[in-house]
Amino acid sequence: MCPRFKQTNDILKLMSKKEDIRDIGIIAHIDHGKTTMTDSLLVEAGLLSPKIAGEARALDYLEEEQKRGITIKTANISLLHEIENKPYLVNLIDTPGHVDFTGKVTRALRAIDGVVVVVDAVEEVMVQTETVTRQALAERVKPVLFINKVDRLIRELKLSSDEVQNKLLRIVRDFNNLIELYGEQDYREKWRVDPTNGTVAFGSALHRWGFTVNIAQKKGIKFSDVVDAYHKEQWQELQKTIPLHTAILDMVVKKLPNPIEAQRYRVPKVWKGEMDSEIGEAMIKCDDNGPTVMCFTSAQLDPHAGLVATGRTFSGSIQEGDQVYLVGAKKGYRVQQVSMYMGAFREVVDCIVAGNIAALLGLDLARAGETLIDVPHKDVMIPFELIKYVSEPVVTIAIEPKHPKNLPRLVDVMHRLAIEDPNLVTTINKETGEYLLSGMGELHLEIACKFLRDYSGGLEILTSKPIVVYRESISGVGVSAMAKSPNKHNRFWIQVEPLEEPVIKMIEKGEIAEAMGRKRIRAILRKEANWSADDARNVWALEEHRNILLDLTKGIQYLREARTMVISGFRWASENGPLCEEPMRGVKVKLMDVKLHEDPVHRGPAQIMPAIRRALLGSFLTAEPVLLEPIYKIGISVPAQWVGEVSSMIIRKRGRILSSEQKGPVTMITGYIPVAETFGLAADMRSATSGHAFWQSTFDHWEKVPQNVASDMIKEIRERRGLAPEIPSPKRFIDEA
Numbered sequence: 001m002c003p004r005f006k007q008t009n010d011i012l013k014l015m016s017k018k019e020d021i022r023d024i025g026i027i028a029h030i031d032h033g034k035t036t037m038t039d040s041l042l043v044e045a046g047l048l049s050p051k052i053a054g055e056a057r058a059l060d061y062l063e064e065e066q067k068r069g070i071t072i073k074t075a076n077i078s079l080l081h082e083i084e085n086k087p088y089l090v091n092l093i094d095t096p097g098h099v100d101f102t103g104k105v106t107r108a109l110r111a112i113d114g115v116v117v118v119v120d121a122v123e124e125v126m127v128q129t130e131t132v133t134r135q136a137l138a139e140r141v142k143p144v145l146f147i148n149k150v151d152r153l154i155r156e157l158k159l160s161s162d163e164v165q166n167k168l169l170r171i172v173r174d175f176n177n178l179i180e181l182y183g184e185q186d187y188r189e190k191w192r193v194d195p196t197n198g199t200v201a202f203g204s205a206l207h208r209w210g211f212t213v214n215i216a217q218k219k220g221i222k223f224s225d226v227v228d229a230y231h232k233e234q235w236q237e238l239q240k241t242i243p244l245h246t247a248i249l250d251m252v253v254k255k256l257p258n259p260i261e262a263q264r265y266r267v268p269k270v271w272k273g274e275m276d277s278e279i280g281e282a283m284i285k286c287d288d289n290g291p292t293v294m295c296f297t298s299a300q301l302d303p304h305a306g307l308v309a310t311g312r313t314f315s316g317s318i319q320e321g322d323q324v325y326l327v328g329a330k331k332g333y334r335v336q337q338v339s340m341y342m343g344a345f346r347e348v349v350d351c352i353v354a355g356n357i358a359a360l361l362g363l364d365l366a367r368a369g370e371t372l373i374d375v376p377h378k379d380v381m382i383p384f385e386l387i388k389y390v391s392e393p394v395v396t397i398a399i400e401p402k403h404p405k406n407l408p409r410l411v412d413v414m415h416r417l418a419i420e421d422p423n424l425v426t427t428i429n430k431e432t433g434e435y436l437l438s439g440m441g442e443l444h445l446e447i448a449c450k451f452l453r454d455y456s457g458g459l460e461i462l463t464s465k466p467i468v469v470y471r472e473s474i475s476g477v478g479v480s481a482m483a484k485s486p487n488k489h490n491r492f493w494i495q496v497e498p499l500e501e502p503v504i505k506m507i508e509k510g511e512i513a514e515a516m517g518r519k520r521i522r523a524i525l526r527k528e529a530n531w532s533a534d535d536a537r538n539v540w541a542l543e544e545h546r547n548i549l550l551d552l553t554k555g556i557q558y559l560r561e562a563r564t565m566v567i568s569g570f571r572w573a574s575e576n577g578p579l580c581e582e583p584m585r586g587v588k589v590k591l592m593d594v595k596l597h598e599d600p601v602h603r604g605p606a607q608i609m610p611a612i613r614r615a616l617l618g619s620f621l622t623a624e625p626v627l628l629e630p631i632y633k634i635g636i637s638v639p640a641q642w643v644g645e646v647s648s649m650i651i652r653k654r655g656r657i658l659s660s661e662q663k664g665p666v667t668m669i670t671g672y673i674p675v676a677e678t679f680g681l682a683a684d685m686r687s688a689t690s691g692h693a694f695w696q697s698t699f700d701h702w703e704k705v706p707q708n709v710a711s712d713m714i715k716e717i718r719e720r721r722g723l724a725p726e727i728p729s730p731k732r733f734i735d736e737a
Contacts (some may be wrong), residue, residue: 154230161226424439
């Protein structure tokens with residue numbers, strides 16, 4: 001049963017006052033104090049007792065989060081904050097900091113206009129700080145900075161007030177470097193943070209004090225006063241003089257945009273429809289009376305209510321009984337219930353208007369990234385841009401129920417898990433019958449398995465050891481390979497070559513996608529990748545692992561009818577490469593020539609698809625095939641005396657060091673390491689540094705496996721999949737003319 005919060009009526013009154021709304025998120029590297037800071041904000045809202053703030057982790061309401069002390073999912077809450085007796089509505093989303101859950105951060109960013117980036121004053125800007133800031137800037141979400149754990153600089157590192165200030169200014173400089181690196185040109189200068197203009201706050205979330213320069217001037221407080229308060233063990237006084245919630249929420253209200261300001265520049269970034277259309281103008285103005293438009297950022301299955309779809313209302317209003325349409329699912333629905341979030345609870349309300357975050361019931365096919373429109377505008381609505389993830393699922397485990405009779409239950413629960421977390425990929429290996437679960441890392445999969453057991457009422461499951469996901473690619477141009485259909489009546493000539501890196505990046509970022517239509521794809525490829533008019537015009541398909549199919553034939557009879565089957569054959573081959581049946585990546589596949597039988601009976605899917613697949617695999621094997629492995633970027637914070645051991649370990653594990661920078665008493669080592677070498681890394685790192693190293697790794701890129709390792713790796717994967725040990729010869733796939 002959801003408790004009725006006393007602020008609900010006041011919040012509902014403010015929802016239509018757009019200038020007084022702030023839709024914000026809290027993002028950070030793991031353990032930098034994000035959730036502890038959020039507790040302080042809840043105290044001010046009257047939603048949490050001051051006695052337990054900093055320990056309650058109130059928005060970490062899942063048992064697993066409380067147990068591990070980390071945030072796993074995003075949590076939403078609406079807060080009231082007053083400045084000079086004027087109330088403001090702050091719609092807040094707390095997000096995970098662990099790299100394995102960055103997909104949830106990415107989805108949350110679509111719903112918000114500003115973020116408070118939390119940075120630990122001791123550890124400074126870390127790998128995940130960079131990742132989440134990059135994500136925010138990519139969605140045109142404006143950042144402000146909170147430097148947390150200033151108390152540790154004084155109590156543990158014994159720094160003087162001048163040394164504290166120098167360290168804090170370095171963090172500000174490093175954070176601005178991220179904005180310079182990842183921000184768009186129009187926003188780099190405007191969005192730089194600066195203590196003197198109120199976009200940086202300093203404090204201690206654990207001890208619940210904080211200030212901006214403006215607050216410090218008003219209260220007559222200097223850094224030396226803070227240092228003295230700790231030396232005299234009087235830091236509790238800081239809570240009363242400079243409470244953290246005032247510093248953070250004042251900064252949010254004064255320095256982050258309201259929905260009207262933000263949607264002017266955010267809508268053109270996340271929606272590519274016509275801005276001067278009725279829908280475009282309504283979204284730009286954040287108009288309550290315009291067409292109802294929402295973008296969903298999460299879908300969760302509630303055991304009692306069914307699917308709960310949560311998202312940002314960009315224009316119009318949504319209420320129970322409304323007839324709406326899901327653009328991606330191509331299906332209409334009647335909204336059964338509208339609610340807003342108060343942490344772990346959903347509070348049912350009559351209506352939610354543009355610029356706010358809503359949770360809806362009754363839309364069983366809604367998914368993260370889905371576009372909702374009211375029924376009268378369903379035929380003209382362009383969907384929102386795809387949500388772009390910075391990471392990919394690179395670790396896989398096989399799952400089976402302990403008792404075979406529970407297999408249908410396992411399949412059902414895995415389907416549910418995939419709905420709630422689009423970064424978990426569930427597949428069935430048709431050859432072995434294995435059920436595979438792929439995720440961002442070991443922790444991601446460990447939590448997924450825990451939820452699998454919980455969701456299914458204690459279903460007993462068996463899991464394999466985690467294995468790494470690889471990709472197959474090419475480094476040369478293949479021959480024009482010909483393959484005949486099984487009945488020998490149809491012939492296809494296919495040639496492959498490496499896909500240009502800029503095009504791969506555009507597919508990764510969602511800058512080109514099949515949903516855009518051929519005309520727009522053609523324009524982008526010609527302008528951004530310098531493709532010839534012929535190549536750009538003839539793109540037939542884009543494949544999710546970054547492959548492209550081009551039709552370069554001229555005037556082939558019956559090819560139009562065979563097109564869908566050709567594309568299906570291309571996708572089939574791309575999914576299982578010839579080296580070891582891993583997906584292909586970065587391959588440009590060109591259909592050079594085709595001869596089709598005049599009788600449609602002889603050119604069905606069972607003829608065309610196998611022929612396309614064989615021709616593609618044959619050309620691939622002649623194009624200097626290579627195996628690609630996923631590479632993590634790793635950031636390690638370690639005291640100076642263990643730098644040598646850590647550097648040696650990374651190099652021993654086939655990694656390389658990018659930089660090593662002294663930050664106070666610790667050294668920050670940044671490098672690359674193959675994902676395959678990170679299993680058991682925790683034990684190795686603990687042993688080498690006596691437990692003094694802290695690190696985090698995030699997927700960065702795919703890289704060619706060194707030749708001396710590749711052949712053994714391919715043999716091992718083939719053996720695991722039950723394939724013959726030797727890579728097949730191109731002749732197995734290519735037919736004689």
